[in-house]
Amino acid sequence: MNRTRAGFIVINVVLALLATGLAAASFWPVYQDAAFVTMLAVTLAVGAAIALCGALFRWPSIIVAGAAVAAYVVLGVPLAIPSEATGGILPTGQGLSSLLTATWESWKQLVTISLPVGSYQALLVPAFILTLLAIVVCLTVALRAKHGELAALPPVALLAAGILLGPGSSSLPIALNLGLMAILLVWLIWFRWQRRSASIGLLAEHTGVLVETPRERRFAGVRTVVGAAVILVVAGVAGTAAAIVLPARVDRQVVRTAIEQPFDPRAYASPLSGFRNYLEPAESDVPMLTVSGLPADRRIRVATLDTYDGVVYSVGTDQVSSASGSFTRVPSRLEQSGVHGAKDTITVAVRGYSGVWVPGSGQLQQITFAGGDAEALTGSFYYNDTTGTGAVTRGLRSGDAYTLDAVVKPQLTPAQLVDAQPGTAPVPKPAVVPDELTQALQKYSSAQTTPGAKLAAALKGLQADGYISHGIGPNEPVSRSGHGADRITQLLTDDPMVGDQEQYAVTAALMARQLGFPARVVVGFVAPSSAPAGGTVTLTGADISAWIEVQTHGAGWVTVDPTPPIRPIPPKQPETPTQISRPQTNVLPPVDDTQSQRDDPPQAQVDNSDQNNADPLLATILAVLTIVGWTLLGMALVSAPFLAIIGAKWRRRTLRRTAPTSVDRISGGWREFADAAIDHGYNPPPSATRSEFARTVGGSRTAALASVADRAVFGPAAPSPEEADTVWRAVDDLRRALGRRLTPWRRFVALISLRSLGASRGRTVRKTRR
Template sequence: RFLGAVAMLALASLGAAGVGQIVNPAGRNVLRDVVEPPIELADYPSPLAGYRGWLKNYSDETLMTVSGMPADARLGLATMDYHNGEVYTVGGADNESAAGSFARVGDVIGVQQSGEEATVSVNIEGYSGIWLPSTGFAQSIEFEGDRQQALQTSLAYNGATGSAIVLNGLQAGDAYELHAIVPQNPDVDDLKQATISDVAVPKPAAIPDEIQAWASEHGTNGSTTMENITAMQIQLQKGAFSHGLENETTSLAGHSSFRMDSMFKVDSLVGDDEQYAVAFAFALQYIGVPARVVMGMYPDEGFESGSVELTGDDMHAWVEIPIEGFGWVPFDATPPEDQTQIEPDPVPKPEPKPQVLQPPQPIEEPVELTPEVQPEGGTMDDEEEGFDWLPIVMTVLIVLLSILLLLSPFIIIGLMKLSRRKKRRQAEDPSARLAGGWHEIVDQAVDLGLEVPRGVTRTRVAAHVSERYPQSRASDIGQYVDAGVFGPQSPPEDEVETFWSDVDRSVEAMRHEASFWDRLKSRLSVRSFMRNRSARRRTR
């Protein structure tokens, strides 16, 4: 049968291989070879999460050299429109925004947009990452240098936000020329009469409660939405500026919901672009204004003609709001960098009043206190708090449960063997109790690792056990059991009880002759149960 099965499998394999060569075409057409999967930016960390790193590690280091930028333009890196509770990120495919939709493009993009044309040259030095610094809406991006082909083929662009990424990543020595159209920003007078565009933006996972309360107080009193936006912007700019670096006011990095909620729980706001931009975006979303956060670079004095070296200190974050007729317009809510602490509001001085001679107060009799109003000896603050026993009790319970879990195999198997022994010793028939005692000895030998032969007489089994464990007296006990089980009369009750004492001594002798590890393994061994089960099957 074995040779026949092997032959059948061999013939089936040869047949399948032959049929496969006939049926399969010469070439394979795989869908992934012709369909490019979408770019999922969720696989990359949010650039805003590393905002403080640029300021701390690259404060005086040149990240890139830029020329040709309009004076009041900004060099954007990433446009983020969704806060997931931890970071502001680019909305993915599951969100209702197009900010996360990037498509592969060539060197010519040609996005339709009105504004000022600009040709910007960028030379990368200390900067690295997948986000390509750009401004406005790109018409073409042409790379230069040794990695020109690798960068050009991995370029992807988002026409809705004007953001670009290079999946192969920018590094020192890369250079490119950007032809873009930069929209004109409205002036202050235009914004006074501006109308907010109805643009779909993903809702944050959760707006912190403190910011909701703050926005209700400062962003709902104006007669127009634009007045509410301006009021909140001005109120945020009254806060203190700090990167949280050495010799600066303490200001933790990050912009999670917890971090932003903590920022508004104190009397004075403290933070930098990362916190103020996110707080402004939260407040705008709360009052129903679509907003997104942009991270990018620009010098504080604006771009000058010629080449401008941008360092880590030039990294910024701001908020963009859609305005009808102007598109997405940048708004800054960060206080000036030299506004490092909040001056308290001046306390008005009381106006002096003319001095008037007051009549003397009448002498009052001392007040007698009734027992009900006698002063107490101390206050609640003076009372010592009671010791909290809960952590200690919980720790002890966990330790005890862990120990119990580790000992559970020993306990369960031990109870099973104790139940089996009790059943054997309390059998109604004295002969059955004798046989049960013999099985107890054999089971102990099996659990200690002895291979006891099956299907042979009790005499041969006793000889096999005595050979391995001479002090067990297995041969003598086996002969006694044979005489009691197959004899003409049942053994007396007192002899059976004495016999079980011999069984206990025999079991203890075997354990004494066995090694420590064999004794330990016998506690967890279930070989005797398996052996008895097999014996019952053969009997049936």
């Protein structure tokens, strides 16, 4: 093939740009921003120019690589970190520093953040690196390699990288994959055609015989094109049909679904567990938060909990896989156009509140931290968009402040739920539901027929029969804290029903789950009714509260407060025979619940499925780690004796070089050279002097070193430290000279030789001191 023809170069450049551009489009679901399009266009043009210049001017590979690195440094900031470029063009010092750091750090950040990320911080760097590398390698191989067909590999690798770094659900159009496959197929056919034409031309030139007529040439070309087209059509139709008829039933496994998230909510206690702490006398009057722009519902969310194990409501657990347990970093802004509610902006100043959970309202659109720790808070902020819960791994403390934009969910009263129908959001099934709760639900809702009416009736029943008491202080009736199954049982069996928001929220959420409504518990603060919406209010510990969210068909997630009104609590009714028999019922449910969980096929199937899906990858990783570990252990055991010898010699050399006096350092330098010579195979006469030893090794520099050592030991004046340094430099040079005379294997044998460490060698060394 004539690789210098203009036609050959133009076709390869066009096909390389098309293939790499289509492959890089796999990153669009990750960014979805105009900055990505700009980066892609400029990177393709610059990378193609570098590869083209390398081919035309026959640059060696080191020059091509250097040009690519220079392009990365010059264009990296304006293309991949545009926010840190002056005028969007010139890189700044801070931008170059961020680019250097992002070269290895942005990869993990990209797979631990919510998508799309746009041009947030330096997260465009991975796509920029991969695109630049792909186009340079692709076009260089196409124009210069012996087998130009290998140019199809970089676009395929780029496509795979876009998928692996992308979302867990497939969002690439089938047309993009088919288009890339078509371009690569055409490219490979073209390379084959060029090679075939060159071979036929060379054969005709050598033999002088017409090997192929123009008609045969056209027929062969048409046959090749038709065959490729048939393959492409069959593959496209089969793949499309398979995707439509047999759609994937689970999200695909990519890097972001497999990587361990930096923030694990299961490592922290459930916020609901510390509910009563805020109400203690020492905390109830302490200012926790100052909120400006108070939402219309006067509620500030701390965390949303959706997993109940019979002991505590939490944000995900080790036993149940929940979307609420996955927290990721947040780009500059989240798209919440699909959330039903009112947009709101609040500013929060943290005072007495502390912890990892970030108080807010609704579904987050954007958060901006202020103050001296703003950068640290921004870098450690993680968010779960399923529940609208935010967290900072650094932890909030007094003096922190932030502003957030959110969509606040509508609040419904029990009466407004009458016509509601359950939604379809996946929420983990409660592990334990007390029998008393099922009985109370039946009592409250038996007269109703629809799920919404039943839920409304149950909530009204709780508010009618329930009384509020935190059980703190002598003036409040006893009300035990906690929200485990036994505490919910006690709440529903006591007469009167006494508890606080902690118990009523959990009870209402479990009732909603029993009626088929996705439900979860929310912990947060509720401003007093006197606080005006949109105003500024300081929330204290006494403002802590809990409520629920239920998902309804059509309206989505809505806020519902099941807390009974505050009113005087009547005295506890005396126990009756019916009530005395209740402890037997209270003892039985845990046994029945445990048995029902064991016999519950759907729950068991879900858990086993999740475990089975995770086992192969985990087993593979453990197997690889086991093999690597045993291999390293075996290597360590084999090499330990040799490392011990090398270490002993290094320690001996260090002690000699750092001796307290110059005389000892010089004599130690001579002994170090003598030991090295012994290890390299020299055998001096027994009790040899330094001069005799030097003659055994040979060389004028060896004799000079022996003379200097004798003069330092026996001379009238003490040598200076500079002389000792000069001697040790000469010793280092002579030791290297000894090694240059040997093969690499013999040098290794000398390195681990024991001759200079033996007892006989000790006697020789003592002799050479005189």
